[in-house]
Amino acid sequence: MPFTLSTMSICSIEDIAAHTKAPFWFQLYVMRDRGFIERLIDRAKAARCGALVLTLDLQILGQRHKDLKNGLSAPPKPTLSTMLNLMTKPRWCLGMLGTKRRQFGNIVGHVSGVGDMGSLAEWTAKQFDPQLNWGDVEWIKKRWGGKLILKGIQDVEDARLAVDSGADALIVSNHGGRQLDGAESSIHALPRIVEAVGSQIEVHMDGGIRSGQDVLKAWALGAKGTYIGRAFLYGLGAMGQPGVAKALEIIHKELDLTMAFSGHTQLKNVTREILLPGTYPTA
Numbered sequence: 418m419p420f421t422l423s424t425m426s427i428c429s430i431e432d433i434a435a436h437t438k439a440p441f442w443f444q445l446y447v448m449r450d451r452g453f454i455e456r457l458i459d460r461a462k463a464a465r466c467g468a469l470v471l472t473l474d475l476q477i478l479g480q481r482h483k484d485l486k487n488g489l490s491a492p493p494k495p496t497l498s499t500m501l502n503l504m505t506k507p508r509w510c511l512g513m514l515g516t517k518r519r520q521f522g523n524i525v526g527h528v529s530g531v532g533d534m535g536s537l538a539e540w541t542a543k544q545f546d547p548q549l550n551w552g553d554v555e556w557i558k559k560r561w562g563g564k565l566i567l568k569g570i571q572d573v574e575d576a577r578l579a580v581d582s583g584a585d586a587l588i589v590s591n592h593g594g595r596q597l598d599g600a601e602s603s604i605h606a607l608p609r610i611v612e613a614v615g616s617q618i619e620v621h622m623d624g625g626i627r628s629g630q631d632v633l634k635a636w637a638l639g640a641k642g643t644y645i646g647r648a649f650l651y652g653l654g655a656m657g658q659p660g661v662a663k664a665l666e667i668i669h670k671e672l673d674l675t676m677a678f679s680g681h682t683q684l685k686n687v688t689r690e691i692l693l694p695g696t697y698p699t700a
């Protein structure tokens with residue numbers, strides 16, 4: 418079960434490679450600075466990342482109402498409410514004081530003129546390239562040369578173009594609902610994408626997976642892989658690293674139990690027959 422490291426992560430690709438023997442993938446955003454993208458791809462290759470996950474649905478940043486309301490910013494602004502909030506989290510503050518990693522490790526120090534959080538925010542805001550097109554995907558596939566997974570597909574036309582691009586898999590995803598308010602849920606979009614292209618490309622899904630039962634439902638509707646975004650972060654927020662392990666353990670156990678109660682011991686034999694008729698979306 419590999420984990421995926423983001424372009425925007427705190428730890429750099431090299432940092433992760435030096436600290437884990439577990440397989441990991443790298444998630445790439447296409448930015449205007451193509452030289453930076455080339456270097457990122459080469460760094461991911463050198464770190465032996467097992468796959469490149471290319472995110473296609475963040476070329477324009479959505480209007481994130483909660484972020485606006487909370488005043489989320491990088492670097493954080495020292496407002497009265499931020500200060501009061503920090504005072505209620507002494508353990509986290511101590512941990513942050515002790516860490517070397519407070520930047521976006523894949524970017525700071527790897528782009529000229531970006532040396533701190535202030536210049537980073539300015540650079541990032543200008544970098545997401547709204548002109549991303551299928552020619553860029555082809556260029557990235559060629560440069561990478563390994564397994565390529567396209568993340569953020571929600572409709573059949575794009576799924577067909579993903580097949581034509583030669584990608585190895587696609588992820589039906591609406592970015593966890595963080596981009597477009599009112600976007601269709603991925604579990605709803607999944608069956609029609611599986612029906613259209615499931616025999617030509619591996620179809621995966623993310624969004625709203627909170628339990629092992631959610632994993633099994635997605636599998637039953639044709640997803641050959643599922644991902645979690647928030648589920649492990651909830652574990653992290655509650656208990657730190659052991660909380661992440663606990664979250665994965667809970668999901669795994671629920672998956673096992675639900676399979677058993679559905680009369681299955683092998684995931685490969687599970688089909689949509691385990692689902693109650695009329696309770697799931699169809700193509």
Ligand SMILES: Cc1cc2nc3c(=O)[nH]c(=O)nc-3n(C[C@H](O)[C@H](O)[C@H](O)COP(=O)(O)O)c2cc1C
Nearest residue numbers: 423425444472590592593623624625626645646647
């Ligand atoms: C805090 C946070 C940060 C995220 N950062 C990225 C990112 O850097 N790249 C990316 O492709 N998706 C990112 N996502 C989206 C996830 O990869 C994933 O699509 C989504 O969270 C799945 O939905 P879920 O949270 O309901 O599991 C992020 C999601 C969250 C909650």
